[in-house]
Amino acid sequence: MATEKNPFAVTLLFMGAMATLVWFFALSGTGGRIAPWIFSAFALGVFFLLMHTREISRWRRIYTASLAVAFAISFMGTLIDERGSVSIPASSIVNSETPFCHIVIPLALIPYALTETVIFPARMGGHFAALTSMLAIWFIATVTIGRGWCSWVCFYGGWEDGISRITKKAKLPLALKNKDVRAFHFAFLFFAALASLGVMSSVYCQWFCPFKLVTEFEPVTDFAGLAVASVFILAFFGLVVAMPLLTRKRFQCSTLCPFGAFQSLIDRASSYRVVIDTAKCVSCMKCVAACPFFAIDHETILEGRGKPELTCAKCGECIDVCPQNAIRYEYSFAARKTAACGNGPKSRYARALLSPHNLYLFTAFTLSMIISQRFFTDAIERAFTLFSGSL
Amino acid sequence: MKTNLLRHALFWYPHRLALLCVALVGIPSWFYYSDVITKGIQAAANFRVNPSFTGGLPSARFFDPVGDDFGPGTLAYPTHDAFVPGSLDIVRYTVYAPVHGGTWSASSEYWQVVLAFAGSGGAGRNMRIYIDTDGTASGRSAPLDERAEGVVFDPDHPWDWRIALSGDAALFESADGSLSIPAEVYEGNGGKEVTIRVPLEDRRLHFLYALPTAWHYVLLGAWTPWGADGFAPVSRRASSGTGGGSTSPFTPKLYDLLDAPERAQTVQLSAWNEHALSRPVVYPVEVSMAPMDAPKKRSADEALLARLEGEAAAEAARERTTKAEAFEEAKAAYDPGNESALRDLALAAFGAGEHEEAGRRFGELLTRNPDDAEALAYRGSLIALKAKEENPLTAVETVARAYAALDRACLLAQTSRERLAAFLNRASVSRAVPDIVFGKALSGAADYLESAALLETGLETARLSVLRAEALLGAAICFETAGRTDEAETWFRETERIVGELDESLKTPNGGEARMEPGNEGALPGLSAIRLELARRGISISPP
Numbered sequence: 001m002a003t004e005k006n007p008f009a010v011t012l013l014f015m016g017a018m019a020t021l022v023w024f025f026a027l028s029g030t031g032g033r034i035a036p037w038i039f040s041a042f043a044l045g046v047f048f049l050l051m052h053t054r055e056i057s058r059w060r061r062i063y064t065a066s067l068a069v070a071f072a073i074s075f076m077g078t079l080i081d082e083r084g085s086v087s088i089p090a091s092s093i094v095n096s097e098t099p100f101c102h103i104v105i106p107l108a109l110i111p112y113a114l115t116e117t118v119i120f121p122a123r124m125g126g127h128f129a130a131l132t133s134m135l136a137i138w139f140i141a142t143v144t145i146g147r148g149w150c151s152w153v154c155f156y157g158g159w160e161d162g163i164s165r166i167t168k169k170a171k172l173p174l175a176l177k178n179k180d181v182r183a184f185h186f187a188f189l190f191f192a193a194l195a196s197l198g199v200m201s202s203v204y205c206q207w208f209c210p211f212k213l214v215t216e217f218e219p220v221t222d223f224a225g226l227a228v229a230s231v232f233i234l235a236f237f238g239l240v241v242a243m244p245l246l247t248r249k250r251f252q253c254s255t256l257c258p259f260g261a262f263q264s265l266i267d268r269a270s271s272y273r274v275v276i277d278t279a280k281c282v283s284c285m286k287c288v289a290a291c292p293f294f295a296i297d298h299e300t301i302l303e304g305r306g307k308p309e310l311t312c313a314k315c316g317e318c319i320d321v322c323p324q325n326a327i328r329y330e331y332s333f334a335a336r337k338t339a340a341c342g343n344g345p346k347s348r349y350a351r352a353l354l355s356p357h358n359l360y361l362f363t364a365f366t367l368s369m370i371i372s373q374r375f376f377t378d379a380i381e382r383a384f385t386l387f388s389g390s391l
Numbered sequence: 392m393k394t395n396l397l398r399h400a401l402f403w404y405p406h407r408l409a410l411l412c413v414a415l416v417g418i419p420s421w422f423y424y425s426d427v428i429t430k431g432i433q434a435a436a437n438f439r440v441n442p443s444f445t446g447g448l449p450s451a452r453f454f455d456p457v458g459d460d461f462g463p464g465t466l467a468y469p470t471h472d473a474f475v476p477g478s479l480d481i482v483r484y485t486v487y488a489p490v491h492g493g494t495w496s497a498s499s500e501y502w503q504v505v506l507a508f509a510g511s512g513g514a515g516r517n518m519r520i521y522i523d524t525d526g527t528a529s530g531r532s533a534p535l536d537e538r539a540e541g542v543v544f545d546p547d548h549p550w551d552w553r554i555a556l557s558g559d560a561a562l563f564e565s566a567d568g569s570l571s572i573p574a575e576v577y578e579g580n581g582g583k584e585v586t587i588r589v590p591l592e593d594r595r596l597h598f599l600y601a602l603p604t605a606w607h608y609v610l611l612g613a614w615t616p617w618g619a620d621g622f623a624p625v626s627r628r629a630s631s632g633t634g635g636g637s638t639s640p641f642t643p644k645l646y647d648l649l650d651a652p653e654r655a656q657t658v659q660l661s662a663w664n665e666h667a668l669s670r671p672v673v674y675p676v677e678v679s680m681a682p683m684d685a686p687k688k689r690s691a692d693e694a695l696l697a698r699l700e701g702e703a704a705a706e707a708a709r710e711r712t713t714k715a716e717a718f719e720e721a722k723a724a725y726d727p728g729n730e731s732a733l734r735d736l737a738l739a740a741f742g743a744g745e746h747e748e749a750g751r752r753f754g755e756l757l758t759r760n761p762d763d764a765e766a767l768a769y770r771g772s773l774i775a776l777k778a779k780e781e782n783p784l785t786a787v788e789t790v791a792r793a794y795a796a797l798d799r800a801c802l803l804a805q806t807s808r809e810r811l812a813a814f815l816n817r818a819s820v821s822r823a824v825p826d827i828v829f830g831k832a833l834s835g836a837a838d839y840l841e842s843a844a845l846l847e848t849g850l851e852t853a854r855l856s857v858l859r860a861e862a863l864l865g866a867a868i869c870f871e872t873a874g875r876t877d878e879a880e881t882w883f884r885e886t887e888r889i890v891g892e893l894d895e896s897l898k899t900p901n902g903g904e905a906r907m908e909p910g911n912e913g914a915l916p917g918l919s920a921i922r923l924e925l926a927r928r929g930i931s932i933s934p935p
Binding site for chain 1: 404406407408410411413414415418419421422425428429430432433438439440441442443444445446492494495496497575577578579580586588830
């Protein structure tokens, strides 16, 4: 069940602010192109529904799943434009022009600290997919929404967001395995980080990343290349399609993605949390079943811990399903019970305007919109060009 | 009630309002200024890719003069389109220490060399790198096919191995024919750079890991499928697949080679003897195979700097006087009905720093012809100059408008004069605006190089040489700003070479005085400023 509805004036205020940002980042300077307008209408529509209906996860999933598809189309199209193919040519590596992915960040930290070099052959700057660009985006996301990146911004995670909600019921329920899954996730992060240090290259990219299928991959020129490509195709369909379908969980994101595990560890730096009001909670366990990130155990509820486990990605699924409105977004400083707690002013408008729920949604969606607008717009134009010649 | 209000004001509101500001303003601003932020991150952290991906650590680097792609001094390129101007002109040769444990590469053990050229267009290149690895008399003192390059090698350094690059395919071969393996070839920088990786999986090549020094001959000819060893022939006149400018059957088929110490290319390649039937002897460069230390920053000669600062200031004062006088003369000669006089007045006003007047006059020219490229170019510069006095936020808009005019000028420019005005003005603006905000250093360098190419008119006057040196110096400074130190060094050296040649020519009694501009004897405007910039970077060229 959604939380208490906003006063309409507050919803309009946030809508006005978001419309201004959408205009600034997506529409200004685009001339008569239609694709930015299509994206703007879609983004503002989703945001309105987020704010007005207070049903977070349904509209969030629609947006992120669309983003995953749009990103794949746009990114692959850009690679074809730049170098004629989606496969990684050796010259891209030799000339350090490989697009830098955020997932490499946790694996590159220790080698960088020891050698002052980056173990990935990417452009260092001057490109949207350069190292410094990704670092800048990562920093601002970390200090605001923390691991909320995974549920609001990640252009890979949207695949699982969409696919995990196709079936109504989990065919492979894993609620009792939450702890094991979380332990495996952190263990894999440490393994990947140490292995990357050992071989001085990102082992996740070389051996484990299932998203190569929708971004870039090594050219298949011989049997060994075919075998490698087959492994990655199986990895994508197994981890990103089949397992989310069977478990209704973000399976790949919660077991293998080193970036997700890393963001969980540094989530303390972010400005928002999810908290569980143990006074209101009736232990119905709906949140346990709903959480896609294995972040709420039965013990979490029964022992009255008051917050999800470390791997919470602030997606809002538990907030939506809780019949008692016992789960909510909260500011980190308030969750730590500082002097900034308290009921606040009596004005409903002031409380709504500055409520952690609204500010978190606005912050998360702003990040998502700014990062995704170019991919959406580009994907729409490419799709139209493909099917009808021009837009 | 009051306690609650105070408590709310002190504790409840500030944190929440701060997060509201972050959401409404902080995040959008972060993305809006992301270019500045990312450049700042790179400037502070100086990220670089681990050498195991990029070919290992450099062991030796050589710079070759630019524009010496004429063999013994007379050769001209074949006329086919594949032979792009500058494509047969080596400017830089970098050798890397052999790698083992290379990452994300076809071979984990390899040896890499990188060549940079003045022009792109690898299809027409036929390059040979002959390598003496043992420094003894063993090896071959002539190429595999004696009809190919048309040269022989230093008898003290017969070659043992060679890298043969033709188009985009390369082979690594032994002199005795016992080994021939394909090498990997990668193009970069728009075809102006070629990276060659020799796989070292064959144990017979593992000696390279322990090799302290080698001697390399780097020779470059034009490629043709019909020539001996792929070298296009040369004759008196150039044709599609034949180079021109040959003065003898013994003229080598080489357009450029890496100059050996104190042995100029023209001297080496013209040293044949028709009577003795002897071909020219070429000499190698000595190459260290161990990783080199990071280049030490050259220290500036303080005494020379002080002297040059004085001379540059005096030169600038003379220039201001000259330009002010030229402006007065142009004003006196101005005839409203004469477009040429209007243009002269506008240019004179710009040169004299009379920006308002210049803006008005260029505006008049644009009213007469909105597509006047020269007027657009100067107008763009004038708009950019205004940005200096504005606050940062409005300055960004102003510079954007300046570039709109400059870019249009470059598009519309047709004649050499218009193109020079357009590219030079745009380059000057790119050099002046902060790269951390606008990121124009690299495009500025390209514009300066284009201007320098336009100034190569074949008419070698001292004034044109100075202008060319100024353009190349501008390119070097822009590359330096953009962090492309190798390319910056190439153009600093080229500027140094031109200034050195100019000094030499001015020393000669006839050559110097004949080319001096009247009324300017004893000084060439701009030369002191060039010397000063070079001296600041530790490149000392004392005035004669």
